[in-house]
Amino acid sequence: MAEHLELYDVTIIGGGPAGMYAAFYSGMRDLKTKLIEAKEELGGRMLIYPEKMIWDVGGFAPIVCEQLIVQLARQARLFEPTLVFGQQITGLERRKDGTYVLAAESGERHWTRTIVLALGRGILKMAKLEIEGAERYEITNLHYTVQELEPFRGKRVLISGGGNSAVDWANELEPIAASVTVAHRRDKFGGHEKSIIRMKTSSVDVRTPYALTQLHSGNGETIHKVTISHVDTGEIEQLDVDAVIVNHGLKSDFTGITGWGLDMDEWNVFANGKLETNMPGIYAAGDFVNYASKVNLIAGAFSDAVLAVNSAKLYMDPEAPRMAYVSSHNDRFKEKNRALGVIE
Incomplete structure (x- = not known):
């Protein structure tokens, strides 16, 4: 029986700060993007403390966590990625052509060229x-x-x-x-x-x-x-x-991915400075990843997301620019600037 799966360039697993920013930045890199979140909403671990004041995110000093989630979610949707909610990914199959098929606990399947793991602390239980x-x-x-x-x-x-x-x-x-x-x-x-x-x-x-x-x-x-x-x-x-x-x-649950062959311990997957894991085409960002210069802040999660997506882009196209052009010079923002009435 033929399988009709739509192939994505990047599939992000996890909808916390790292996952949301990865979805946005993946759009800046003109990649076909999907984000899969186990819960029914974006926010990740931040949903635990919606009224907490966040002081250490650049440009916001301070901001209520709930408001930061709203801003990040709006930004994540900017380039219209496919968002999938209520699916916990458990299975992974690497095909002969190097692409991956991800399987959810509920049976749904997702086909992708690369993966960014932004799992935070996993499925968290108090x-x-x-x-x-x-x-x-x-x-x-x-x-x-x-x-x-x-x-x-x-x-x-x-x-x-x-x-x-x-x-x-x-x-x-x-x-x-x-x-x-x-x-x-x-x-x-x-x-x-x-x-x-x-x-x-x-x-x-x-x-x-x-x-x-x-x-x-x-x-x-x-x-x-x-x-x-x-x-x-x-x-x-x-x-x-x-x-x-x-x-x-919090008790974390990573049972869905522990059998994939990733180099990881109880809380983290290990990566190099390019956020590459030990498996080709699989990258990590945010609280879930550990590497030599790791910064354990929300601001660090944004940087992780950029590095992971850049590595995914170069994995698929080694001749691509090393990073996205800044927004003031990025063609992907021209139409959006015009919609805001910005004169260029």
Whole structure:
């Protein structure tokens, strides 16, 4: 039976910052582009903290994460790539002509000359609180992410954990909550140094090394008190709370691609300075890739995307220019400039 698949130049797997910028830049390079995202929307890991303020993206100082997602998604669509949602890619077949066929878990197939892996941290799942019966409070005042700040206004909030998100949530909630307490089982916190200093010098009550060990409810529906325990001494303390936020990390799932033959560890695929993986025609960008000069910022994800797409272009056409012309001199923008009323 004949197979009728449409061949693309570049297929990007992942719709986070790296994937979205790769889709845009691939359009700048006049490549037929497809982006496949496992979720039903673009944004990647940024969707976890939509109200977080982003300070370290060039040209935006600061910008609310949700707004940055909107801007990146608009930019990604500029050259009309094919966007595919709700498909987790698991299978890979390399054909005799060097092209690849990607297979989704649901059975759909995608044919492409090259691949850019922008998987971020994979299919992410929040690590749940390991306290018996905790799940009953998930519909009331036990939270694993902060989608909006306003519901916490005037509340006594306990944050359990010390990762980047925990620090950011503490800083964002401190001005509006009645009180914010952070209990972390280690003295060292994750996140940017400035954010940690800001948290520690504010009214946030930082308790280390403490672990959240018990939840107490007066009505069986909401948490009204918690017990935190000193990790070294076992000393316990009870705190009155109105809301509990848990940030115990994320569990990632890369099971779909672990059998492809890529050189990778638990969290990353390894690449060279051109973002080439050990497999021909397959490149990587963003949090998923690791290489000698890696920059772990959203701005670094954009640079990764450019390098990966440039390598894909040269793989298909070794005589092509090494990179795209800047937008002020790029023919692909002339019509769009005229539409904006720009005189050239």
